[in-house]
Amino acid sequence: MPVARPETSDARVIAHVDMDCFYVQVEQRKQPELRGLPTAVVQYNEWQGGALIAVSYEARGCGVKRSMRGEEAKAACPEIQLVQVPVARGKADLNTYRSAGSEVVSILAQSGKCERASIDEVYLDLTDAAESMLADAPPESLESIDEEALKSHILGMTREDGDDFKESVRDWICRKDADRRDKLLGCGIIIVAELRKQVLKETEFSCSAGIAHNKMLAKLASGMNKPAQQTVVPYAAVQELLSSLPIKKMKQLGGKLGTSLQTDLGIDTVGDLLQFSETKLQEHYGVNTGTWLWNIARGISGEEVQGRLLPKSHGSGKTFPGPRALRSLSNVQHWLNQLSEELYERLSSDLEQNKRIASTLTLHASAFRSKDSDSHKKFPSKSCPLRYGVTKIQEDAFNLFQAALREYMGPFGTKPQGNKKETWRITGLSVSASKIVDIPSGTSSIMRYFQSQSTIPSCSASGCPQEHVAVTPSASESCSEQKSAEAAMPEEDITVTYTSPDLDNSYRDSDMVPEKFPCQDVVSCLSTGAMEFPTQSGSNRDTPTKTIGRKTNNSKEKNGGMPSIVDIFKNYSATPQSKQETQEDSTVSLTSKRGNLSSSTSHSSEVNQEVEDRRDTEWGYKVGEIDQSVFDELPYEIQREYRSLLRPNKRPNAGKSKGGDGSASSSIAHYFPPLKR
DNA sequence: ACGGGTATGACC
DNA sequence: TGGTCATAC
Missing domain, CATH: 3.40.1170.60 (MutS, DNA mismatch repair protein, domain I)
Structure with missing residues (x-):
């Protein structure tokens, strides 16, 4: 809201x-x-x-x-x-659309604070750029105005008959007696026209844009003249624009709130909102929403452009509508495996390109129970610490699913309440990764620490038997069918009815999260053995390559043919340097130029050389997670650094302890014991 | 039980 | 917190 x-x-x-x-x-x-x-x-x-x-x-x-x-x-x-x-x-x-989207973002981000609002939308705060232009080279001083800028639509501009449209636009932009707000918008027009031309030239994509004094109005305007046009909302045009605007056209009012406004208050246009006092609106919709509504009726919205070029989470999901609903655990597991693979691939790219790590894995599902009246009970979401590695994500996702399923079916399970066993159907599954943080690079002591570890004994060599990697105790116990189900062909829908775990366990474990796995030590955490970087083979082929520089041909010899985190570090240790100043908290991952798919693996394109040089200096290391016991062993400064990395604004261990057994948590992103010296 | 697959943000 | 809900493209 x-x-x-x-x-x-x-x-x-x-x-x-x-x-x-x-x-x-x-x-x-x-x-x-x-x-x-x-x-x-x-x-x-x-x-x-x-x-x-x-x-x-x-x-x-x-x-x-x-x-x-x-x-x-x-x-x-x-x-x-x-x-x-x-x-x-x-x-x-x-993925192809995602990378195409970041091509655009990386162009738009050059001229001011930039926020990736969705895969194909961006907000820009051009205030600084416009102010500079106004100071240094105001439109009125220019001998010619960009043709694209002259095609702008300026709301409220009265256009005299027989007048040349472009001439009026030029006059508006260059008007000497305009107030400062309009002059700034005039600069904005020119800047945005320029940017759109650049986007078109460099990506071949056309776009539309809105230019205004806040995000809400800019968003409104961008949709008013499409495709490939831009629209400006001068301050003076706001009231008239809003007065007749259907309430549902406003962002955030397209859904239930908008409907409620219409049916409960008889409001049809944003203008109608003006009749209601702030307190009246607050009475109906709460303090925050009430004030928000009161403001937007007046074109007021102070929401800032977030300097964020990268998504805050990654997810992979699929729906299984109607007859395709999943009815067996094995089928669910099959699809969770697919989704987890995709998620993992994207996490790898993010780590590789942006040096970011995610720390929470969440499973969402939707389901119904056929027999029950209450067949639409919500399937609960579950999350746990995210461990890097495909199979880890797959296992954890499946465990989360089973935990959620138990809860969904009720603590008393759907024990034969009669002689009918209750069945479930899964109509949607998704896994997502969130709480993504940047790994600071260069001077980091964490990086130096890892660089100093020339070799790390391999855990995977010592083996992590599949059986042990299993599940939460409760999860494994509760799913007696699991073993047989696993043997079944994933494609085939075998009906497996749910039976409840015995009650003692089900209560104890109902909100548990998968436990720490036996083989989780530093290597399993840090080795990228499970962390194959995407290569140019297979399904990645039609994606504009996201490979950066000389990264693909590094050693795979160690640790059973898989590159370890140490190998990755070594690659970047040559140019340790502090991260370049970037807007806010992130840099955009610059995908390499499109086309040229065939020979993209080993060399960066010359076109991007400058960019890639910069990126190399930003490269850090990758840390999926660190086992608690290992974490305890780390040098004090590193513990402290990692803590502040993951909990930027909180004092270490400030959270109230959940009373639970903290050691069950396997990622330090989720568990911060007192510091040890 | 088809607008699918994602993503963000508020609230409790 | 984590989990739910709403909203949007």
């Missing part, structure tokens, strides 16, 4: 950049013959030709709409070109 933020006193210049039917553009860039044709991207789905997730403007012109099925689209527009979303591991794979 929205929360009110006061508008800052000084006028800001905020832009919202929105890619035009982005997935379509990505596909058209890949297949230029599709350019200009009515095109839509469909998600693979046998059923009725798949669901459209992006539609080109040509196709929209013949009545095709998002959330049509492929077949309907064909009916509406027989010539439509349907392109399928790539599939990997039996599910939609959005």
Whole structure:
């Protein structure tokens, strides 16, 4: 829910950049013959030709709409070109779109504070840039104004008859007697036009943009003239814009809150909101939301552009609608394995490219129980410390699932309450990784510590028998079917009915998280043995390569043919340097130039050389997690450093102890004992 | 029980 | 906290 933020006193210049039917553009860039044709991207789905997730403007012109099925689209527009979303591991794979999105972000991030709002949307705070321009080279001093800027739509601009549109825009931008706010927006217009041209030139993607004094208005404006246009909201145009704007068009009001406003208060436009006092709105919707509503009615929104270029979490999920619902543990496990693989691959890339590590793994599922009246009880989400390694994630995800399933089916299980066993169906599964932190690089003592460890005995060599890697005690006990289920073919739906664990255990363990695994020592934690970096082979091939410099051909000899974390460190130890100043908390991962897929493995492209040089100096090390016992052994400064890394704003161990047995937690990201000296 | 797969943010 | 809910693209 929205929360009110006061508008800052000084006028800001905020832009919202929105890619035009982005997935379509990505596909058209890949297949230029599709350019200009009515095109839509469909998600693979046998059923009725798949669901459209992006539609080109040509196709929209013949009545095709998002959330049509492929077949309907064909009916509406027989010539439509349907392109399928790539599939990997039996599910939609959005990686190509993600990297295309970061191409855009890395361009837009150059001119001011930048926030990646979604895969295809970005907010920019151009205040500084606009102020500089106003001081150094105000529009009125320019002899010519960019053509693209002259195509801008300026809300509220009265355009006299027979007047040249571009001339009026030029006049508006260059008006000498404009107030400062308008002048700043005028600069914003020029800057954004420039940026959009640059995006088009360097990525071949067109975009639209809104330019205003806050995010809300910029977002509103970006959607007003599409595709490939930009719209400005001068201060003076705000009230009129909002007065007739349907309430549901406002961001955050497209759902239940907006509906409630309409039906409960009879509000249809944002203007209608003005009649309600702040307290009245607060009475209905709470203090925060009430104030927020009162503000947006007046075009006030102080929300800042977050300097964040990278996502805060990664997730991989799939739905299993209707008849495809999963009914067996083995099938669930199969899909969790697929999802976990994808998640892991993305975590690897993030670590590799951005030096970030995630520390929480969460499992979400949706389910129903056929027999019960209450068949729509929510399937609980569960999370646990994230351990790096594909199989670890797979195991943990499955354990989380089983814990959640027990809870879902009720502490008393669905014991034959009669002679009917209760069955469950899983209609959606997803795994996600969150609490991602940057690993500071260069001067880090952690890095030096690891560099000094020339060799680390291999744990995987000593073996971690599968049986031991199993599950939470309760989980393993509760799933007597698990073993036989595992033997079954994953594809085949074998009905397995749920039986409750014996009660003693089920209570004790109900909120437990998978325990520490026996073989978890420094090597299992740090070795990247399980951490194959994505290579150019297989499903990654059509993704613009994300390889950075000379990284792929390093040693795989040690530790059973797998590169260890130490190998990775060594690669970057040559140029230890502190991280470059970046906006806020992150740098964008710059994907290498597109195209040129074949020879991308070993050399960085010359085009990106400068960038990559910088990146090399930013490179650090990777630490998935450190076992508690190992952590205790680390030098004091390193313990302290790691603590502050993971808990930036908190005093070590400040949290109230959960009363539980802390040692069950396997990641220091989740457990901070008192410091030992 | 199809708008799928993701992502963010507030609240309790 | 972690987990749920709402919202958006």
